[in-house]
Amino acid sequence: MQIFLIAIIFLFFVFGNHENDIKPSLREIASVFEKKENCLFREGFKNVSGVGNYVVNVVENSDIKYSFYMFDSHNYGFYLPSDKKQPLGGTDWAYIKKSQIDWYERTVKAINAAVGHPVDSLAFFHIPLPEYRYFTPEQAIIGEQREDICSPYKNTGLFAKMEELGSTKGVFVGHDHKNNFAFEYDSVVLAYGLKTGRTSYYDEDLQGALVIRFDKDMKDFTIEHLYSEFN
DSSP: OEEEEETTTEEEEEOOSSGGGSSSOHHHHHHHHHTSTTBOOOOOOTTSSSSOOEEEEEEETTEEEEEEEEOOOOSEEEEOTTSTTOTTOEEEEOOOOHHHHHHHHHHHHHHHHHHTSOOOEEEEOSSOOGGGGGOOGGGOSBOOOOSOOOOOSSOOSHHHHHHHHOOEEEEEEOOOTTOOOEEEETTEEEEEOOBOSSSSSOOGGGBEEEEEEEOTTSSOEEEEEEEOOOO
């Protein structure tokens, strides 16, 4: 699970790939958080794949200044033998489904139409897109790569849709505990967060949080790492 805070007043999150490993179900967890004060998490539409596909809008004087899109990136996906790098088929890291991409497109267009102008956005989910594999060290805005990029083999076109719509300026993921880099790919920032806590595997010097800061008009954003040691 990845958690995000806005001014330490509101909380929202996306599910990771391990919440499906245990009970209660994702929908049961979602129903609890939806009732919590100052928690902006929403289960999302039943006809959109996954649990927790929703949008958080920053509003000022009835105008939407920025949007944050949350996606459930699932846990495992099924691959046919014909899929690239999967000659035997079977399961591997999951991928964003078509119904989610369609929901994203509808929502971006609906928000733009409602306010009468394009609204910039960021996207948050757990498993990195295939486009993260284009990273090279000299491209790093911040951070580094210390392990393989565990993205899905199947590219279902979410990044291409982001490019087409021109709304999303940054994508933020987790999943790979020893990667914390960010780089710009085709004018979109692709970034990892930082792992927090001693569960599962980790590097001691990569514990902490990724902070996103906006300028006064919410036109541009910067990112930085805050490191912590858990003794």
